[in-house]
Amino acid sequence: MAVVSLGISDLDDSNVYLVTGSRNVLIDTGLARNPQELTAKIRSSLRGLPLDMLVLTHCHADHVGGLKAVVEEFGCNAYAHQEDAVHLRRGDSSFILDTVFGFRLGGYDVQDISDGEIIDLGEHRLRVIHTPGHTRGSICLYDEVSHALISGDTLFVGAIGRTDLPGGSFSDMVSSLRSLRRFDIKGLYPGHGMHVEQNGRDYLDEELSMFGGVNNEDFEV
Numbered sequence: 001m002a003v004v005s006l007g008i009s010d011l012d013d014s015n016v017y018l019v020t021g022s023r024n025v026l027i028d029t030g031l032a033r034n035p036q037e038l039t040a041k042i043r044s045s046l047r048g049l050p051l052d053m054l055v056l057t058h059c060h061a062d063h064v065g066g067l068k069a070v071v072e073e074f075g076c077n078a079y080a081h082q083e084d085a086v087h088l089r090r091g092d093s094s095f096i097l098d099t100v101f102g103f104r105l106g107g108y109d110v111q112d113i114s115d116g117e118i119i120d121l122g123e124h125r126l127r128v129i130h131t132p133g134h135t136r137g138s139i140c141l142y143d144e145v146s147h148a149l150i151s152g153d154t155l156f157v158g159a160i161g162r163t164d165l166p167g168g169s170f171s172d173m174v175s176s177l178r179s180l181r182r183f184d185i186k187g188l189y190p191g192h193g194m195h196v197e198q199n200g201r202d203y204l205d206e207e208l209s210m211f212g213g214v215n216n217e218d219f220e221v
């Protein structure tokens with residue numbers, strides 16, 4: 001799958017992915033402590049193509065810090081599930097956690113995206129899957145063509161997202177992870193840490209089989 005990981009400059013930052021096709025979609029922005037560096041990296045990865053959409057896996061600051069910079073630089077719309085988009089529109093720091101990272105995002109115009117929606121990029125078809133648990137409006141994106149899952153902070157390679165932050169729910173997380181079992185997951189592209197290009201489904205099954213040992217402190221915001 002043509003997912004380009006744009007890399008991160010800070011350890012506490014999220015991954016940023018660019019999926020290219022007949023339309024080009026950026027998934028999350030990271031903290032973007034240096035917005036010019038982020039937009040330059042996106043521009044060079046696009047190689048002259050336009051950026052058509054920004055999709056946010058959830059509302060946390062370490063995933064949306066570059067929202068304003070990306071939208072203004074590329075003139076694209078930003079999308080998040082309505083349960084998290086509402087916090088982004090209001091600039092609600094108690095859910096966005098921007099002040100935890102030392103800045104104020106402010107309210108921003110983010111459009112709603114819904115469970116089951118398909119983002120058709122030609123060679124990729126990204127299905128929006130609502131996976132509450134880490135936040136109420138967390139989503140994963142599943143490419144029906146390459147069977148890759150972009151999993152935000154729901155599922156990592158070797159861990160799951162924490163559920164003790166505002167809007168988090170462990171029982172919702174378990175249901176969401178179970179619901180992902182209906183997909184044949186090959187590549188797994190999480191919101192933090194490494195990604196894998198094969199056997200993503202094994203990491204899901206591993207987490208589902210060990211909920212008893214979950215220690216929230218180990219998980220990413």
Ligand SMILES: [Zn+2]
Nearest residue numbers: 060153220221
């Ligand atoms: Zn998060």
